[in-house]
Each structure stands twice: as structure tokens, then as C-alpha cells.
Amino acid sequence: MIPRLRFAHLPTPIEPLPRLSAVLNGPRLLVKRDDQTGLAFGGNKTRKLEFLVAEAQAQGADTLLSAGALQSNHCRQTAAAAAKFGFNCIIVLVGQPPVQASANLLLDQLFGAEIVWAEKSRREAVLQETFEKTSAQGNKPYLVPYGGSSPTGALGYVFAMEEFVGQKVKADWIVFASSSGGTQAGLVLGTRVFGYEGKVLGISIDEPQRILQEHVAKLASETSERLGRRIKFSSDEVLVNDEYAAPGYGVLTGAEREAISLFAKYEGLLLDPVYTGRAAAGLIDLVREGFFKKDETVLFWHTGGQPALFAEKYQPELV
Ligand SMILES: *Cc1c(COP(=O)(O)O)cnc(C)c1O
Secondary structure, eight states, X not given: OOOOOOOSOOSOOEEEOHHHHHHHTOSEEEEEEGGGSSSTTOOTXXXXXXXXXXXXXXXXXXXXEEEEOTTOHHHHHHHHHHHHHTOEEEEEEESOOOSSOOHHHHHHHHTTOEEEEEOGGGHHHHHHHHHHHHHHTTOOEEEOOGGGOSHHHXXXXXXXXXXXXXXXXXXXXXXXXXXXXXXXXXXXXXXHHHTOOSEEEEEESSSOHHHHHHHHHHHHHHHHHHTTOOXXXXXXXXXXXXXXXXXXXXXXXXXXXXXXXXXXXXXXXOOOTTTHHHHHHHHHHHHHTTOSOTTOEEEEEEOOOGGGGGOGGGGGGOO
């Protein structure tokens, strides 16, 4: 048995997006609501944390230590999970403390996480130093990997695919935001293990296609060993589109703004400025250029992130 805690609200619902499909004159569109996984505004990291926090408990850890961007959704969900299961939480964030904390950073603080600031180039070093310092003080830190994307974290999305297959909704494509690769690795492995017959297409947020494909293939292969299998995935089996990543991480352009606006105005559904806004912009562009067949069904797997809508940085740029 693989240790797992059960705190996510599962299964997440699947909903049709008929008004968006119509306005785009495109294929049938669906959304799977992993923005509704239940922990502290939800998101995809919650599924990973069911396995990661269980592993931390099994190792006798008392502190969850992780790192991310200033508006990291991963760190917010990690801080909430730490609070819920009685761990200390230390988060290494890239950048400098803003005058006024907003959005995810504000929530990190509400959950009682200790924030350590690091320059981008020193993130790994500061993380290592913090781990050693915490151990030296007599605590037992568990390092939650960047984005929760270790084989343990990726298991969350292997079983998300089992859940999806069990929902018996037909979809030819699953499209979603891919960055540290754990979500995609889990879905790719889950496709094989649970017999999903459609295609899994990651829209890269910030990585070149080849690098992300290789990373996901490796992570999916490693994760299969956690299931007692030994499946070897090649990069070519991993579908990644990096055409929308050029502006860089967290940069809001007209494309993301349009996607956020279309989902909001036609479906009353919120996307986030960093991940789902960019992935949906990619999806919309692919629909417009006729990438999908008109009679296909395309499922947008919503990975969450909406608290970042309230980050100070995006306030002047969103509408
Ligand atoms: C972390 C995150 C992603 C990317 O998931 P990975 O498993 O890191 O590829 C996508 N969307 C949101 C909202 C996220 O927070």
C-alpha cells in the first residue's frame, strides 16, 4: 500500500462549456474542476500533497519545507496542509518581501508558514541551508519538492486519471497547464495504467518543449516503479506545446487576458493569470487554428491558481 491521506474533495466535477464552445465555433469543450479540490482554495497541488504529506508523516517529519515563486500556489497549498496536519512549515520564496503581502503570500502567512527570502540564483542553496539549520535545531524537515513534482507527488495525478476514467466522460483530448511536470507525468502514466484512450497535451508555461518532454518522460517512468511496474516512457510519447511560453513565467499578455475574460464572460468561470490563463490562451488559439476536429471533445483540466488574481501585481492589468 502506498501511504496516502484523504483530504481532497474528490472526484472533482466535470462540466460542459457550451457557451465558450459556441463563441469559438469550436469542438465540444469540457472542464474538470481541479480548482475545486477543497484545500485552501484548491488546485492541483492538493492531489500531490495527499501522497507527499503521508510520506512526511511516515518518515516522522515535523516540518514541511518547500520553495517557489512569490505567488506560488504550491506553497500556499503546502502551508495549508502543514497547518491541517500539525507540521511546522517553512517556505523559501524567490524575490524580496513586498511592502504589503497579497494573495497567495498573504495566505501563506495566515497558515503560519515561516517565509525565507532568496535571490533567484541562490534558491537551491538557501533551501539546503534552511534544511540543515532546521535539522541542527532538532527538528525533522521533509523537503516537499518544487511544485510537488517527485514520483510521490506525481502519484496524485496517476490516480486522478483513474478517477477521470471512472467518471465515464468521453474526451478525445485533455489539455492543461504544465510546468514542473508532476501533473503531466501522473496523467501520462495514468493513461497507460488505466486505459484512457485520448491524448494528453500539456501547454508549457515556462519550459522549452524538449526539456519538458524529457523531464515528464523520466518522471513518469520513475513514478511507475512506485506502482511496482517498470514502464519506460520516451520523450516522444509526451505531448507538449511550448508556443505560448515565450513571454516568460508570470507575465500577463493580451492572450492570457483574453482567455481569462472569455472564460469569465461566457462561463462564469475563473482562470488564474499565471497557469490556467496561459494554458487556456493556448487552447483557444489551437481551436481557432483548427487543430482539433469539429466533432472531437476537448477537456480543459483546470489546475486552480485563482488566488493569484488578487495579487497586487496583476490588479492594474487584468481588465
Ligand atoms: C503548479 C501549477 C500548475 C503546473 O503543474 P505542474 O505539475 O507543476 O506541471 C498548473 N496550474 C496551476 C494553477 C499550478 O499551481
